[in-house]
Amino acid sequence: MLENQPAENKLSTYMLLFVLITVLLLLLATGLSSLYSASYDKAMRLGLQSNYFFRRQFLFSLAGIAAAAVIYFLPIRVIRLLIPLLLVGSIILMLLTLFTSLGETQLGARRWITIGSIGFQPSELVKVSTILFLANYFDKHRDQLRQFSYTVYPAAVVGVFALMIFMQRDFSTTVIFLFVSFSLFAASGTKISYLAYLAALVGIPGILLLFTEPYRVRRLIGFLFKDFDPSGINYQVNASLMAVSSGGLMGKGWGNGDYKYGLLPEVQSDFVFASFVEETGFLGGLFVLLLFGMIAAVGFFGAARLREHDLFLYFLGIGVTSLIVFQAYMNIGVVIGVFPPTGIPLPFFSQGLTSLIVNLGMGGLLSKVLAASGKYRNSIAYQPLDSDRDFQEVLYE
Amino acid sequence: MGTSGKKPIVPLFILLTMILLLILVWRLGQLTISRDMKSSPLTGYTAPQIASRVERGTIYDRNGTILALEIPYYTCAVMLKSVESLEKTAENLSPILFMTKSEILQKMEGKTTYAMIKQRVSRDERESLQAKISGGLLPGVIIEKRYGRFYPQEYHASQLIGFTGIDNVGLEGLEYYFNDILSPLPQPNETVTTGNDIYLTIDMRIQFFTDRQVEKIAEEHDPDSISALVMNSDTGEILAWTSYPWYDINRYSLTAPEERLNRPAVSMYEPGSVFKIYSLAAILDLEEAQTDENFICDGSYTFTMPNGKQSVISCVAAHGEVGPREILKYSCNGAIAHYALQTDADNFYRKLLDFGFSSSFSLPVPGETAGFLAAPENWSGRTLPTIAFGQEIGVSALQMAAAATPFDNGGMLLKPSVISRIAAPDGKILESFRRKEIRQVISADTAKAVLEMMTAATEQGGTAVQAQAEDVATAAKTGTAQILDPGTRTYSANHVLASCIALLPAADPEYIIYIAVDNPKSGQLYGSTVAAPAVGQIAEDLVSAGLAASSRTNFLVIPGERLNAEIEVP
Numbered sequence: 020m021l022e023n024q025p026a027e028n029k030l031s032t033y034m035l036l037f038v039l040i041t042v043l044l045l046l047l048a049t050g051l052s053s054l055y056s057a058s059y060d061k062a063m064r065l066g067l068q069s070n071y072f073f074r075r076q077f078l079f080s081l082a083g084i085a086a087a088a089v090i091y092f093l094p095i096r097v098i099r100l101l102i103p104l105l106l107v108g109s110i111i112l113m114l115l116t117l118f119t120s121l122g123e124t125q126l127g128a129r130r131w132i133t134i135g136s137i138g139f140q141p142s143e144l145v146k147v148s149t150i151l152f153l154a155n156y157f158d159k160h161r162d163q164l165r166q167f168s169y170t171v172y173p174a175a176v177v178g179v180f181a182l183m184i185f186m187q188r189d190f191s192t193t194v195i196f197l198f199v200s201f202s203l204f205a206a207s208g209t210k211i212s213y214l215a216y217l218a219a220l221v222g223i224p225g226i227l228l229l230f231t232e233p234y235r236v237r238r239l240i241g242f243l244f245k246d247f248d249p250s251g252i253n254y255q256v257n258a259s260l261m262a263v264s265s266g267g268l269m270g271k272g273w274g275n276g277d278y279k280y281g282l283l284p285e286v287q288s289d290f291v292f293a294s295f296v297e298e299t300g301f302l303g304g305l306f307v308l309l310l311f312g313m314i315a316a317v318g319f320f321g322a323a324r325l326r327e328h329d330l331f332l333y334f335l336g337i338g339v340t341s342l343i344v345f346q347a348y349m350n351i352g353v354v355i356g357v358f359p360p361t362g363i364p365l366p367f368f369s370q371g372l373t374s375l376i377v378n379l380g381m382g383g384l385l386s387k388v389l390a391a392s393g394k395y396r397n398s399i400a401y402q403p404l405d406s407d408r409d410f411q412e413v414l415y416e
Numbered sequence: 417m418g419t420s421g422k423k424p425i426v427p428l429f430i431l432l433t434m435i436l437l438l439i440l441v442w443r444l445g446q447l448t449i450s451r452d453m454k455s456s457p458l459t460g461y462t463a464p465q466i467a468s469r470v471e472r473g474t475i476y477d478r479n480g481t482i483l484a485l486e487i488p489y490y491t492c493a494v495m496l497k498s499v500e501s502l503e504k505t506a507e508n509l510s511p512i513l514f515m516t517k518s519e520i521l522q523k524m525e526g527k528t529t530y531a532m533i534k535q536r537v538s539r540d541e542r543e544s545l546q547a548k549i550s551g552g553l554l555p556g557v558i559i560e561k562r563y564g565r566f567y568p569q570e571y572h573a574s575q576l577i578g579f580t581g582i583d584n585v586g587l588e589g590l591e592y593y594f595n596d597i598l599s600p601l602p603q604p605n606e607t608v609t610t611g612n613d614i615y616l617t618i619d620m621r622i623q624f625f626t627d628r629q630v631e632k633i634a635e636e637h638d639p640d641s642i643s644a645l646v647m648n649s650d651t652g653e654i655l656a657w658t659s660y661p662w663y664d665i666n667r668y669s670l671t672a673p674e675e676r677l678n679r680p681a682v683s684m685y686e687p688g689s690v691f692k693i694y695s696l697a698a699i700l701d702l703e704e705a706q707t708d709e710n711f712i713c714d715g716s717y718t719f720t721m722p723n724g725k726q727s728v729i730s731c732v733a734a735h736g737e738v739g740p741r742e743i744l745k746y747s748c749n750g751a752i753a754h755y756a757l758q759t760d761a762d763n764f765y766r767k768l769l770d771f772g773f774s775s776s777f778s779l780p781v782p783g784e785t786a787g788f789l790a791a792p793e794n795w796s797g798r799t800l801p802t803i804a805f806g807q808e809i810g811v812s813a814l815q816m817a818a819a820a821t822p823f824d825n826g827g828m829l830l831k832p833s834v835i836s837r838i839a840a841p842d843g844k845i846l847e848s849f850r851r852k853e854i855r856q857v858i859s860a861d862t863a864k865a866v867l868e869m870m871t872a873a874t875e876q877g878g879t880a881v882q883a884q885a886e887d888v889a890t891a892a893k894t895g896t897a898q899i900l901d902p903g904t905r906t907y908s909a910n911h912v913l914a915s916c917i918a919l920l921p922a923a924d925p926e927y928i929i930y931i932a933v934d935n936p937k938s939g940q941l942y943g944s945t946v947a948a949p950a951v952g953q954i955a956e957d958l959v960s961a962g963l964a965a966s967s968r969t970n971f972l973v974i975p976g977e978r979l980n981a982e983i984e985v986p
Contacts, residue, residue, distance in 0.1 A: 260447065263444070263447045263448060264447045267448055267449070268449050300448055301448035304444045305444065308441055309437075312434075315433040319433070323424075323426040326424075337425075337429065348433075348436045351440055352439075352440060355440065355447055356443070
């Protein structure tokens, strides 16, 4: 084991970090300019200044970058101390949203707390707090996880949060949240049988709850049967598909899209990618898909290096990476009709201030993970020792 | 290290991401590059073939007289890119379109590709244009076929109907309110989508009668404006709706805003003495005032306000001994004030709200006013008696007419309506008028009593004697309201609103007629001389047209009555 092997030079130590920051800045720049193009008409239709959405998003991205920098320079010890605070804060904010008049309902979902003119979406915060909590917990109790009670406790925390997000009528965020939490449980090394229990415990009521809201059922039917209600439930996805398709290989040109002029609802938030591809074509879409792919590559690769050295950062890296990347892919999948329509924003693109700050904050966390992983850049070398045997055992248990 | 985290789970994550990435890239390529929307099992979506044109539905009156119709028309435009010389084109077009050369050049100024020269060219113009274009003499000039509205009834009920703009989208009135019903979205699998037809409750015959009288008032008395309504008192259907000054809807672009103002629903004013029928009904129904003790009117009425000060309400003349019936006959301010002061302000206020004042009927008429009636806690010592004779309250003509429905319906207020039915293109009735009772306002006895008292006004010596028709007995009330001068904030001496309401036939009403004339300038100011004669003439016309039963039964045998008579004989 080559622990704390000194770096040969700074460049190679910080290679992954450098790639990550470049990718994040590229995504942010692309996202902001695409938001401006997609949203100016909508802003003017609402009687606002044409750059209203863009300006707010831009100012908050500066705040988000500052937050990311602060997080990057905070010692890990401090971050871990802050976790209980974050958890309690998340719970309080969620309860305030759900049960007090501070909570605001938009488009039928009660997801926001309004402070002045800024709507804050606590469920975004919950996602990060939970990842931090699970990473911390799995690290602290790394030796006890094969006992049932030590799996139940974090599972209960996840369950309570999932229920609260669900009560905000935010089915899609609940699904993403559960998916990422489940990934962390899978990575934690708990028994496969426990994982199966958890999956059943969450999955069966989840599928039942899917059918508790008529709109979800209609969306599902709309997804399965494309000719069903083309001007109603399928309108948005159809408009989105037509926008994407009209982009062709090269797109209509930056700012030249037509679908943002009232044809595509929510073009500035969940469907911004459709407008982006309409204007930049297949190549633009591929570029963004690959940028998110790069985050996945550096994030997972960097986390893997830490597996033997720092479990907290290992779990954190996995959690944060999969949250950003799967959210992005899920959103793009909805826009191009691979998944049924749900309200997941595209990180760094969709208009949404909480989401932007939280995503940039997660960028800060991931930077921290990658900076730490640079020290162990040789330890990724595969070591077919007892770890491998363990995994086999677990698999065929 | 413990067992935790030892499984190399990360490759699994990377694999999953890669698979997802490949699916998304493949799908994105399929959509953008091969533009293949159909073959994919994930999106078997076929864009439906939708209609290329929507034919706007027709608006009719209740009997099927056309009020608004879609017709094709032709425009003359110039494609500027294929024009050699603007000057020459303008010179050639000028004699055909009856426009000057500079006018045509002005239309083309600042345009780069397309210039509309004339909307709606006549048939002659089109034919000579067509001949020249076919002969190659007018390069770049095109004739375009378009569809637009034609309003055969021109100015009748113009503000109620409203109009569509150049793109055939409703901009005002019912055309605006029912735009989506008249002109729905283009439907799939048809070439032309036809909109729904709307039948109004308006009866064009009655509308003509009304408008003829309104025009007569306008000529004789030169008022600022006139609102007139005729309503079916049994159902609440509005049969005539007039706002003067009016305009020819076909030339809406040449109108002034005051011509387009839909006064019966939109304008709010102080109604004056016509309102006494409602305040008297409220007072009688509340039974708090001692209305069996007559009031002695000596030309003015002095009372003490709650703050101890004396206040005077004056009458036009000394009416002598006045009871409820005489209040309506002579329109005595003192007496109604006297009885109103014996009534609890809150109860009186609630009764007026029950009559429909201070709230709108939510008719499909853009801009319908709710009127204005202050809450009792904001009333001064003079407000209660003042409201009783129709000042210090803001009403619309629609409210005034509708509030009379309880007198014919046992005290039940009816919702007024302007829509008789809405029919799909295939003739299927989608929605049809239903008599809608809003609430019981007064008792049936009070309603009957007030209606009877209203006939006193049309008797000899009553103020509304001119609202009497020769062939039909009417129950009526006139009013002459003082109008507040916004400059001096006092009531103006010579700016009045003369109005008259009538229910007819008095014995069992079928119609409510209401006319309000704002600022007559002929020297005659009173509702009894300005508005009442018109009401009487409309009543006469209704009988002549066979729309209302004549009260002269001596030469008519009414089958029902004869039957009753036979039964009663033994």
